[in-house]
Amino acid sequence: MLPPPPLLLWSLPASRALSLLPPSSTARDPEDARDGVKLPPDAAASVKLRSFAQNAAVPPRRARRAASPPRPPARALRPAPSGPLSAAALVCGQVHKRSPRVRAVEDHSAAAMAAARGLWVLVLVLGAGLQAGVEACSCHPAHPQQLFCTAEIVIRAKISGEKIVSPSNSSSPYMKMIQYEIKMIKMFKGFDKAKDIQYVYTPVFSSLCGVKLDSNNKAGYLLSGSMWSDGRISIGQCDLVESWDNLSLSQKKNLNYRYQMGCECRINTCYTVPCASTGENECLWTDWLLDNSLNGEQARQYACIRRSDTSCSWYRGGPPPEKDFLDMTDP
DSSP: OOOOOHHHHHHSOHHHHHHHSOGGGGSOOHHHHHHTOOOOHHHHHHHHHHHHHHHHHHHHHHHHHHHSOOOOOOOOOOOOOOSHHHHHHHHTTOOOOOOHHHHHHHHHHHHHHHHHHHHHHHHHHHHHHHHHHHTSOOOOOOOHHHHHHHOSEEEEEEEEEEEEEOSSSOOOGGGOEEEEEEEEEEEEEOTTTOSOOOEEEEESSGGGTOOOOOTTOSSOEEEEEEEOTTSOEEOOTTSOOEEGGGSOHHHHHIIIIIHHHTTTSEEEEOOSSSOOOOSTTEEEEOHHHHHSOSSSHHHHHOEEEEOTTSOEEEEOOSOOOSSOOGGGTOO
16 A cells, blocks of 8 residues: 655644554654653654655655766876976975966977977087097098199108207197108109208197108108298198008109199099089099099009190009019109
8 A cells, every 4th residue: 555645644634644644654753762752642643744754755865866876986186297387286286187378388398408408419519529620630632643733842751850849939739840850862843942851840739730750661751741931841641741662653653744744634533423524624533432542543543644635634654564673763
């Protein structure tokens, strides 16, 4: 048997409404039993009726709550984002999702820091490169004939002694020079500038293109250089300075007249292809392109000379003899 609706019970007298309630609903109120208080019949009926109405209204609400799906567990907080702004928010006790403006500022800050680190690395690399460049001597690639034609003095000589001198009143070590005492064997160029040469000078430091010569070299050296205003001869790494034994026979012969015959010709160094001649008075030097060396076959065997038709071309000369006996008379 279903209980009557609560609204219907409230419209009836208390005694009549109480008679319509099921037996379980007319039990004595637990609170009354606990307190030991006896109520009049009408008052007790009113209490029972009020209790039934309240209990009849509550179960549907509780049922709806029980039927509703359980709430999902609270999501765990994501790790705090990195960056100066997020760190400040954590210090203040605020953990929130970064706005696009905040993310843009943080990204800009991170990019600026990365650029600063890259700039420092670039400065260090460039500094090391500049230091390496300062500590090294750099010379423009040149064929031996070019070095011969641009030199003021070209001789063959032996080294008999050396000492450190200062050509000026400066106390700087970079101004000091090595004075090599030489014994000249033969002069190939510079007859009009010097009759006899006793000393040649070179910077002390190789970074300033100074050269080291050995007095124990019995065959001597091929030396080329320039003349200072006071008549002293200066030599360096960018000049034609080579041990005489390292020269080929063709180079020794070319020193006599062939190199001089071609000083009006132009030698163009080929580094890449295509490499084309720009005129008839030009010879293409391809040692670096073919052999990746500046001391290839053209440098050791050929001379660029002017022909009778005023054009220039490479000339090698006759085949070398079977025995190197010409070194006694030829240079």
